Structure formats: C-alpha cells, structure tokens
Amino acid sequence: MSTATTHALQEATRATVRFAGDSGDGMQVTGGQFTSTSAMIGNDVATFPDFPAEIRAPAGTLPGVSGFQIQFGSIDIHTPGDAPDVLVAMNPAALKVNLPDMQPGATIVVNENAFVPANLKKAAYATNPLEDGSLAKWRVVKLPLSDLTREALKDTGLDPAEVDRCKNFLALGVMFWLYDRPLEPTIEWVNTKFKKKPQYADANNRALRAGFNFADTTELFTSHYRVRPATHLPPGEYRQLSGNEAIALGLVTAAKKAGLGAFYGSYPITPASDILHHLSGLKHYGVKTFQAEDEIAAIGGAIGAAFAGELAITGTSGPGVCLKSEAIGLAIMTELPLVVVNVQRAGPSTGMPTKTEQADLLQALFGRNGESPVAVLAPATPAECFTLSIEAARLALTHRCPVFLLSDGYIANGAEPWRLPDPAQIAPIPVQFATEAAGFKPYVRDPETLGRLWALPGTPGLEHRLGGLEKWDGSGNISYDPDNHHHMVALRAEKVARMKVADAEVVGPQEGDLLLLGWGSTYGALLTAAEQVRKEDGAAVSVCQLRSLNPFPKNLGQVLGRFKKVIVPELNLGQLCLLVRARYLVDAESFAKVKGRPFQVGEVVSKIRETLAQASGRSS
Amino acid sequence: MSSASPAKPLPKLTRKDFTSDQEVRWCPGCGDYAILAAVQKLMPELGIPREKTVFVSGIGCSSRFPYYMNTYGFHTIHGRAPSIATGLKCANPDLTVWVVTGDGDGLSIGGNHLLHAIRRNVDLKMLLFNNRIYGLTKGQYSPTSEQGKTTKSTPMGSLERPINPLRFAIASEATFVARTYDTDLKHMGAVLEAAARHKGMAFVEILQNCVIFNDGAFDAHVDKKVRDDQLVYLEHGKPLIYGAQKNHGVRMKGFGLEFVSWAPGATPPDDLLVHDVHAAASYSYLLTELESPLAVGVFRAVQAPTYDALMNQQMAAARQKKGEGRLEDLYREGASLWTVGAQAGNGSGNGH
Known part of the structure; x- marks a missing residue:
C-alpha cells in the first residue's frame, strides 16, 4: 500500500x-x-x-x-x-x-x-x-x-x-x-x-x-x-444472500427437486415484496408469479395452482396472514400442499412495517377458525431461509397440507456470505400424482404420511369434487357424521404431529446452568451472548434454537430437562414461552423485547448474568 | 402441467355422463335445477372431455353446483372462487374452467375478485345466478335486491340501491357479457353455449328464481304470459324488435334509447338499432338500460388476449431467451461471486 x-x-x-x-x-x-x-x-x-x-x-x-x-x-x-x-x-x-x-x-x-x-x-x-x-x-x-x-x-x-x-x-x-x-x-x-x-x-x-x-x-x-479474511468459512464459491433472496432460491430449488412448476401468489407488502420481485425474474425456472388484487386472491390463486399440481406458495407479512386465514383453512380441509411465507414485522395492525418482530407465532399456529393445525418452520439466519424453504415445501408436498415459514424483517433484509450449494447434494422431493382410476377415492391416504391422493384435473377417470365442507375420510364425500368429524380433526392434527423434523440441537454444554431457548432470527445474538458468558464467567450456558415450532422436535422435552434454568428470549411478549410451559410443564421464563429491533448481545448477556446471580443467590 | 391428450376419437358422451352420483339438495322448485339441467345438457355438445372440465364455486346455494357435476370440481370459500379459478387456469390452461357464483357471493363478498378476474380476461366461464336474495342464510337482502325490499334484516325496507351485474361486468371490461333466465331451457342453452365457445372471460347473469325467499322476483319479465312483451331478445346483426306481434322496437334518441311501435304487420322503421356484439362497450352498457322490457341474450363478445395465455407466453419467452433454468445457474444468477479456499481473496487490497 x-x-x-x-x-x-x-x-x-x-x-x-x-x-x-x-x-x-x-x-x-x-x-x-x-x-x-x-x-x-x-x-x-x-x-x-x-x-x-x-x-x-x-x-x-x-x-x-x-x-x-x-x-x-x-x-x-x-x-x-x-x-x-x-x-x-x-x-x-x-x-x-x-x-x-x-x-x-x-x-x-x-x-x-x-x-x-x-x-x-x-x-x-x-x-x-x-x-x-x-x-x-x-x-x-x-x-x-x-x-x-x-x-x-x-x-x-x-x-x-x-x-x-x-x-x-x-x-x-x-x-x-x-x-x-x-x-x-x-x-x-x-x-x-x-x-x-x-x-x-x-x-x-x-x-x-x-x-x-x-x-x-x-x-x-x-x-x-x-x-483479515475469515478462516472458519469452508472453501467454496460464495455470494451474499439476504433472507428474502434465500426464500426465493429455496422455493425454486424445491420445485425443481419435486419436478413441479412453482406458483407464487402474492400482494405487495413490506417486508415480503422482495420475494415476489426475485421470483418474477425466474420464469425460465418454471416459476409463475401472480400479483393478485389482494391477499386473499393471492392465496386463492395459489390454492387453485395446488389443485392443478404445482408447488403452491403464498408470501406476505402478518397483516396479510390475517386476510389469508380462511383460505389457509380451506387448504387444510382440502388437504392440498401449500407453503405460506410470513416475513414478520412489528404489529398489531399496520404497526411498524419496516421494523422486525416475532409476534406472529401464535397467529401462525392458531389464527384460524376450528381446529386447523399447520406445520410451522422458522429459519434462524438468512442462509437458513434457503434450506427451510426447501424443507417447508417438502413437508407440504409429502403430507398434503399448508406449512408456514416464519421469517422476519431482520433476516429478510440482512445478508451473510453464502457458500453456493451443490444442487446434486439436495435430496429430491418425491411427488406422485394419482393415475389409477379403478377404485379411486380422493381421500384415500398414505398410512405413514397421512397425505391423501393428489389427483389432478385433466386425469381421466379421477373426476372428484373438493371443498371446505367436512369430508368423509376415504371417499371425500361431504359428511356431517359426528364420529367422522372427530376422526378427521384428530387426523389433521396427527398429520402435523408425525412430521419428521430434525432433533433440537444444543449449542454449548449439553446440560448445565441455563438454556436460552429461542427461535428464528434471534439466533446470532443468543449464540454470541452465550459464548461470551461461557468464556468470561465460566457458566454452563447453552443455546437451543428451534427451527420447527410445530411439531416441536421429539427430543425437546429432554433437552429442557437438562438445564437448571430455561430462558426464552423472544421479540414478542412470550409466545414460545407460553407454548413450552404448556406443553412440557417446564418453568421457563420469558425474556421479552418488543421494540421493533433485534436483540443486542449485551442485553442478552445482562439477562443471563442476572438470572444466574438470582439462581446462585437462591441456592446459597 | 398440461399434456396432450391422445388423438383417438372421443367417445360420445351424454348428459348422464356429466351427472354426479350426489343427491341434489336444492329446494323443490328452485331455479338452480333448470340451470343444472341446461349445463349438463350442454356439456356433451362441447366435445370437451369430462376430465378437462372443472367447476369452481364459492359459497351459497348456487355454489353447491360442482357437487352435482361429474367433472372435476372445487367448492371453495365465500366470494373467492374467481381467484382460485384464476390460479387453476394459469397453472393448467388446458382445462376448461367454469365458475358458479351468486349475487351475494360474486357481487358482495367477492366483488373485488370478480372485478379483477374480469378485467384480466382470464379464460373462465363465469355464471352468476342472480336471485336477488341471500338464500342459504335464509332470506336477507342482497346487493341486487331492489331498494326498499323488506327482508329479515330489513324490516323497514333496504336502503341500498341495487347493482346491475351486467353494468359491473361491462365496466370491468368484460369481453363476453350475456343474460339469460332459468325458465327458458332453449335460451339458456344457446347463451351458455356461446359463453362456452368464447375465448376469454365469459360473464353470464342467469336470472334465477328463489322459490322460498324471493319467489317470482322476475315474473314481471320472464313469466310465460308476459315474456313476449317484456323481453327483448338480443341477436347479433338483427334489429331490436320485440313483442308478441313483433311490432315494437328500440332506437337511439340522443344519448339514450327510446321505444318505438308500429302497426302489427307493417314495415318496421328503418332506424331501429341493429344489435352488434362487437360494438364499443358504451353500446353494450347502454343496452343494460333496457330494464322494462328487459334485454336478454349476448350483449357483448369481443376478442382480447387472455391472462392465462399471456402468463404462459411470458414463461415460454423467458425460457426461449435464457434457456430452461438449471439450479447450477440459479445460485449464481445476478450475484457477485468470490472464492474462499486456495485462492481466497487478499485482505490488504487498496484502491490504487
């Protein structure tokens, strides 16, 4: 120089x-x-x-x-x-x-x-x-x-x-x-x-x-x-990737891996619009984008495309999910595959559109009429928006039901270096359409995945009618039978419950003083804070970041039991905390921040130290 | 998703082939039965295989329709059928997609979707059963109910001015607009067939009697006793003449229409309006003012590119220009790349 x-x-x-x-x-x-x-x-x-x-x-x-x-x-x-x-x-x-x-x-x-x-x-x-x-x-x-x-x-x-x-x-x-x-x-x-x-x-x-x-x-x-250059990055070809770009790339990858066209129905909304922008430039990959007249038509178009046999996706932010709720119920009832992307922003109502928040978790899980279970995945980093988009599509296509992907404004716009994946290393998503007319019934299902037959209009001999009215399991005919309804409600829940999702992973000591249980984009701050406290204070503090919020990983109960204290930091008033307390009867404590901004490492470190001090105060 | 069907001749289908095994559950005497019969009768005549036909509906009495057709069908949610049908048609343009809706489903809760499906000219056959009442919810006024109508929810009469479905469709730039009524199978059949053969959005209002909550709503026009004098049958290329003795007609007066009569058997005036389905939309709109007598038939039929075809043309054009996208290229497209590893970047660059 x-x-x-x-x-x-x-x-x-x-x-x-x-x-x-x-x-x-x-x-x-x-x-x-x-x-x-x-x-x-x-x-x-x-x-x-x-x-x-x-x-x-x-x-x-x-x-x-x-x-x-x-x-x-x-x-x-x-x-x-x-x-x-x-x-x-x-x-x-x-x-x-x-x-x-x-x-x-x-x-x-x-x-x-x-x-x-x-x-x-x-x-x-x-x-x-x-x-x-x-x-x-x-x-x-x-x-x-x-x-x-x-x-x-x-x-x-x-x-x-x-x-x-x-x-x-x-x-x-x-x-x-x-x-x-x-x-x-x-x-x-x-x-x-x-x-x-x-x-x-x-x-x-x-x-x-x-x-x-x-x-x-x-x-x-x-x-x-x-x-100097970072030494921990594995060798390979790199680019920058934001969460929204990653979702677009992941969804196209999933469609290709499933051998399907992709259909993205969306209505412009901050901070999700960039997904629409990216996908609209990828037509030569077999992606159709439909900028609909409103949020409802956006998901309606997607459901129509799902009926026709495409990988159907609708993307929005929280206010849009409100409008889509009834249609999500229709996809649940008709057991059609659908990926619903929610790039969360600060609410309620219009809230603070350009600011980040994680307050739509309970909306994703419960924000519909009736018992209407959906799978919910949440990427922790921009790069994970890619892998979990593929996973969301895989679950939707395999189990024939809607799957939520909960991103947020922070990872949607934030970027990180991303090593280009080798497409050959990404597992295919096997999809089979019904073709056999003899004995065809639209609600006959795979005993393992509980996914029903997917028969596309255009297939001779498989003419059938779908709809939002309760269906008789098997035949798919309209049914008001009380026992059948109970059976179908349980079946739709079971479909989600038996999805194979990765075990919860603990970063740090596998058991110890304190576990930070997080989800979504808070990961970086939690990881850095835990590392700092381990290094500076010698405390056994670990992080478990959930990628699947429904179903919970099978080992989550055990993981929670291995720590003396569980803190749940979230950019909401304690939604995951409410869920794990109810589900696992664990005395988890919420650490809430709802300011439209991500966690800072320092505030998480302070919370950990405060909690550890209280615990040692009690035990001494 | 579309695949070419084998080139073997289609077996001759009959009305029965299009009748599903489901028990029809409309009220006895409902106008929907006649519409169902007309559609089932039309289907084999179109020469489109059952499996390529889809009926999509919203919510309401009319929206039970798909269950009774032995084709593909989708009974969706209130008002949203046009959007689901749009996605379906775009995903597989090879399908013939019919939408069955009602005055509440299509013009109240689903008004926005109807507007946009029409203006996009999605290739859908849109049947709006207009009975001017909410039937399935047991008798509240609808957006097409006349002002002052006394119903369960309007004991002192409704306050709202009704919407005219055809004006809505024409103002939304519909490429095909027609009106028929449930008590004339022949007229209904002809209008439905014209709709089916139209390439693009075909909007058909079907005046339909609700025998329970709004019985006789259209009797003043469609009752057999008055029909000849109270309906103007629109036929392309023919003058607007009506009446049992064919001695009344319609002509322009200023910016409006006027009725003109002549002695039965005499030569009609030579300035009668000659119906033209290709004329400017303002003409079609003007015809909607023929309310008493009431104009029925095909108001408008013009050609325009369909949304689903345009969408798929863009897909094909993109593929032609850039080649079929491969995942190997997807991750690189438009991105600045760098390599980490053996030839990793140097950290001490400078700008000179």
Whole structure:
C-alpha cells in the first residue's frame, strides 16, 4: 500500500460500522457496497439495514433517517454488532437518532457541511453539537463531505443536485480507506449500474476515489485497520444472500427437486415484496408469479395452482396472514400442499412495517377458525431461509397440507456470505400424482404420511369434487357424521404431529446452568451472548434454537430437562414461552423485547448474568 | 402441467355422463335445477372431455353446483372462487374452467375478485345466478335486491340501491357479457353455449328464481304470459324488435334509447338499432338500460388476449431467451461471486 502519510495499519479481528443519513442519501446502497466488498475479500459479515417506511420523509428530519449497520470480521460473525465502532452521520438528524447507540470512545464521522442552522433546527438541536462540546465523549471526525464532493466533481458538467447525490460514495471511499478495503468491486458495480449513463458512473467513481485519497493524505485518522479474511468459512464459491433472496432460491430449488412448476401468489407488502420481485425474474425456472388484487386472491390463486399440481406458495407479512386465514383453512380441509411465507414485522395492525418482530407465532399456529393445525418452520439466519424453504415445501408436498415459514424483517433484509450449494447434494422431493382410476377415492391416504391422493384435473377417470365442507375420510364425500368429524380433526392434527423434523440441537454444554431457548432470527445474538458468558464467567450456558415450532422436535422435552434454568428470549411478549410451559410443564421464563429491533448481545448477556446471580443467590 | 391428450376419437358422451352420483339438495322448485339441467345438457355438445372440465364455486346455494357435476370440481370459500379459478387456469390452461357464483357471493363478498378476474380476461366461464336474495342464510337482502325490499334484516325496507351485474361486468371490461333466465331451457342453452365457445372471460347473469325467499322476483319479465312483451331478445346483426306481434322496437334518441311501435304487420322503421356484439362497450352498457322490457341474450363478445395465455407466453419467452433454468445457474444468477479456499481473496487490497 502506498501511503502519502505514515498511518499505522493495525490488525483487528472485527469491526462494526453504521452508515446513517436521510432516506434519500443512499445509505442502503452505501452499506450494501461496503458489505459486498468486505464479503468478497473474505470477511464474515452480518448486516442490519434499518429504514423508515416513508419512501422519502421530509429531508433532514428525524423520522427520515435511514441506517445500515454491518459487522465484519476474520472471526465467526453472528450479528451485525451491538454498538458501532464507527458511525457515519450524513446530517444532524442522523447523528441525533444514532448517538444513543454509540459507546464512549467510538468514532463518529460527520458531514460537517450539513450542520447548518436549518438542518440543526429540523433535528431539534438548539446548538450545533459539533461546537457545543456535547460530543466530547466520542472521537469526532469532521469531514466537509459536500465541499469535497463538489471539488472532486467540479468539471463533470453535472448539476449541483446530481453532484450532491454522490457524497455518499465519498463517505464510502473514506470508510474503505479506514478499513483497508479495495475500491475495485464498487467501481465495477458502478460501471455496470450506470452502463447507459457513463457520466454518472464517472462521477460516483471519482467521489469514491476522492474519499479514499482524502483519508489517505490527511490526518483525519491516526491509524487504519486491517481485518483479515475469515478462516472458519469452508472453501467454496460464495455470494451474499439476504433472507428474502434465500426464500426465493429455496422455493425454486424445491420445485425443481419435486419436478413441479412453482406458483407464487402474492400482494405487495413490506417486508415480503422482495420475494415476489426475485421470483418474477425466474420464469425460465418454471416459476409463475401472480400479483393478485389482494391477499386473499393471492392465496386463492395459489390454492387453485395446488389443485392443478404445482408447488403452491403464498408470501406476505402478518397483516396479510390475517386476510389469508380462511383460505389457509380451506387448504387444510382440502388437504392440498401449500407453503405460506410470513416475513414478520412489528404489529398489531399496520404497526411498524419496516421494523422486525416475532409476534406472529401464535397467529401462525392458531389464527384460524376450528381446529386447523399447520406445520410451522422458522429459519434462524438468512442462509437458513434457503434450506427451510426447501424443507417447508417438502413437508407440504409429502403430507398434503399448508406449512408456514416464519421469517422476519431482520433476516429478510440482512445478508451473510453464502457458500453456493451443490444442487446434486439436495435430496429430491418425491411427488406422485394419482393415475389409477379403478377404485379411486380422493381421500384415500398414505398410512405413514397421512397425505391423501393428489389427483389432478385433466386425469381421466379421477373426476372428484373438493371443498371446505367436512369430508368423509376415504371417499371425500361431504359428511356431517359426528364420529367422522372427530376422526378427521384428530387426523389433521396427527398429520402435523408425525412430521419428521430434525432433533433440537444444543449449542454449548449439553446440560448445565441455563438454556436460552429461542427461535428464528434471534439466533446470532443468543449464540454470541452465550459464548461470551461461557468464556468470561465460566457458566454452563447453552443455546437451543428451534427451527420447527410445530411439531416441536421429539427430543425437546429432554433437552429442557437438562438445564437448571430455561430462558426464552423472544421479540414478542412470550409466545414460545407460553407454548413450552404448556406443553412440557417446564418453568421457563420469558425474556421479552418488543421494540421493533433485534436483540443486542449485551442485553442478552445482562439477562443471563442476572438470572444466574438470582439462581446462585437462591441456592446459597 | 398440461399434456396432450391422445388423438383417438372421443367417445360420445351424454348428459348422464356429466351427472354426479350426489343427491341434489336444492329446494323443490328452485331455479338452480333448470340451470343444472341446461349445463349438463350442454356439456356433451362441447366435445370437451369430462376430465378437462372443472367447476369452481364459492359459497351459497348456487355454489353447491360442482357437487352435482361429474367433472372435476372445487367448492371453495365465500366470494373467492374467481381467484382460485384464476390460479387453476394459469397453472393448467388446458382445462376448461367454469365458475358458479351468486349475487351475494360474486357481487358482495367477492366483488373485488370478480372485478379483477374480469378485467384480466382470464379464460373462465363465469355464471352468476342472480336471485336477488341471500338464500342459504335464509332470506336477507342482497346487493341486487331492489331498494326498499323488506327482508329479515330489513324490516323497514333496504336502503341500498341495487347493482346491475351486467353494468359491473361491462365496466370491468368484460369481453363476453350475456343474460339469460332459468325458465327458458332453449335460451339458456344457446347463451351458455356461446359463453362456452368464447375465448376469454365469459360473464353470464342467469336470472334465477328463489322459490322460498324471493319467489317470482322476475315474473314481471320472464313469466310465460308476459315474456313476449317484456323481453327483448338480443341477436347479433338483427334489429331490436320485440313483442308478441313483433311490432315494437328500440332506437337511439340522443344519448339514450327510446321505444318505438308500429302497426302489427307493417314495415318496421328503418332506424331501429341493429344489435352488434362487437360494438364499443358504451353500446353494450347502454343496452343494460333496457330494464322494462328487459334485454336478454349476448350483449357483448369481443376478442382480447387472455391472462392465462399471456402468463404462459411470458414463461415460454423467458425460457426461449435464457434457456430452461438449471439450479447450477440459479445460485449464481445476478450475484457477485468470490472464492474462499486456495485462492481466497487478499485482505490488504487498496484502491490504487
């Protein structure tokens, strides 16, 4: 590295950076580029994009602040990090919103040009924080970002507004220098993106280089950091993958492995729309996408496609699931395969659409009329969105019933490095359609899976009628017989109960002081917190993250019994906790957080320590 | 999912082949029996094998229909039949899909789905049984009930203005719109056959008598005694003439219609409207104002690409352009890749 000044290059194992600015400042793109470059040079990464629901809230205001946090490292990274080591704040509002998350001593890079009276007023600052001493606890790097961008792009011929839009790349260049990352991947990305507008490509690349060089030649930072490639990642070809992308890829994989076309019925809804966007570009893989008039028609279309023999999927978020409830019941009653994806967001009602939450578990399990059991799977990471989408499809197709996949906004938008799987290593999903007309009855079922015959319209001799009225087991005729109804209710529950799901896995000591029982996207924080307490306190603290919420893994009761204390951290008021207490009569304790944000490692560590201290207090 | 059927000649089917073994459970005297008979009679004439025919319905008296047809069938949930039929037809365009709905199912709880299935021009045969009452729930007013109607839920008369199903369909850009009634098997048969042969959304309102809760709702027009004077039979290419003695007609007056009469046996005026099923939608819409006498027959029949065909054309075009997608390519498509292992990336890159 040729450096104009003598900055020390220090080694670091990990770092956390947060980019924050107006929702029009391009913070998501900036964070995304920092992430892909970090991943491409071999770091492990975890990201947390955090943006407002408003597309363009009034510029410079507090509700308009958009953020993107990334933790990257040479070590195993499970979360986007609690507190940023570096905050890039593009304006006073971004500073104000994000300052509470900053630990003393951390670095704050600000665009000092944005700290003008009008912006300070919008952010409700009485005095300029860059001048009033209120930031003394932090290392503040004042960067004239707007001036530098104007200077770097002065002879490009772009108008002032266009020039100003490039300042995020100047900031990105600075951060690339600070963490010793190459510029080439971003330059390539810019060139591809602005292929048809080379003047914009040139401007963004100039800004990027200008930022890098400015940091390199000035004394802004006393040192910069090298974070070496992670060594724990198995060899192979990698890409970045968000949870929503992973669901799309997983569903297509499942359809191919089953030899079926896929049909995705959906209605635009945050944060699930990206699944629709991804799948709509994959028609050549045999994927039909149906953007329906509403949530009900979206699932209706999917159920019609299931009747016709396709892998039927509907995807939405919690409010959409409310509307789909009756149709899910129809799929249960007609015993048709259906995957229902819920990318959960903060509720109730419209709630906080862009914020994450896990409060739809009981809705998935019980939110319908009658006894209407469904299987429920929950991926713990973006990559698991891929594997569990395949698993959800496998269960639905095998047992002929709806299966829920509960993702959430956090893993839907968060990304991690993903090793490309070898498609040959993914097990096929055997699907057989009924063809034999002699003695055909639509509700004759496989004695093991309890899945009924799947006879497709178009097959001669198998004409039959499905419907939401109770069916006589076997013949499928309408029945009001009391004993048959009891039998069918039990049978539909048994179908889910006997699904083969993986055993619950304990990470950490297999028995001990305390078990964190979690599900879904909290995994990274729980894992990191447990590791920290084991290392620092020597306590036997483990994590068990459930991937299947219905049915529960067969060994779960035993696992719970092996720990003195069970804590159930959830981003809801204790829904899983309620279930395990009822099911296993275990004195599990809920650790609830419902703030529209993921768990921080620190708060989980505190909860573990508090619980262990109470326990030892009681036993001494 | 579609597969070509073997090229052997179809066995000659009869009405009986389309009759299921289920006991029909409508009230004695219900108009639904006649509609069922007309449909079962039509089926063998269409030459479409039983297994390629699917009847989809929602909830209500009319929606029991699929159980009585010996074809594939799906009795779904209230109002949602058009959406399920859309998915079915898109997944397998080889099927002939009929939807059976009612005035409550189709125009109240399912109004939104009906609107969108029509505007998309999904290739569905949409039969709306209009009895102007909620029958299965025992007699509440429906969206087609006349204003002021006294029912169990409106003891002082209903407050709502009724919706005209045909106006709804035409305004939703339906490519085929027709009206028939349950007491004329021949007319019903002809209209249903025209609907069946239309490529695209075929919307048919069938005036249907509910003998229990709204008996005689359409008698003023369809009763045999008054029918000739109270119905205008629309026939493509023919002037709008009606009456037992064929001495009344319809012509334009300003932006509206007017009735005109002449002496029985005399030459009709030469400015009578000549029915044209291909004319602009505003013409079809205008005909819906013929309420007394009431226009029946095919109002409109125009050609437009169907949603299901377009969807499958896009699938084929994507495959032609990019080739049949393989999983090996799926994970790479559009992604930036890097390798970890022997030639793992260097951590000390720089921008110079």
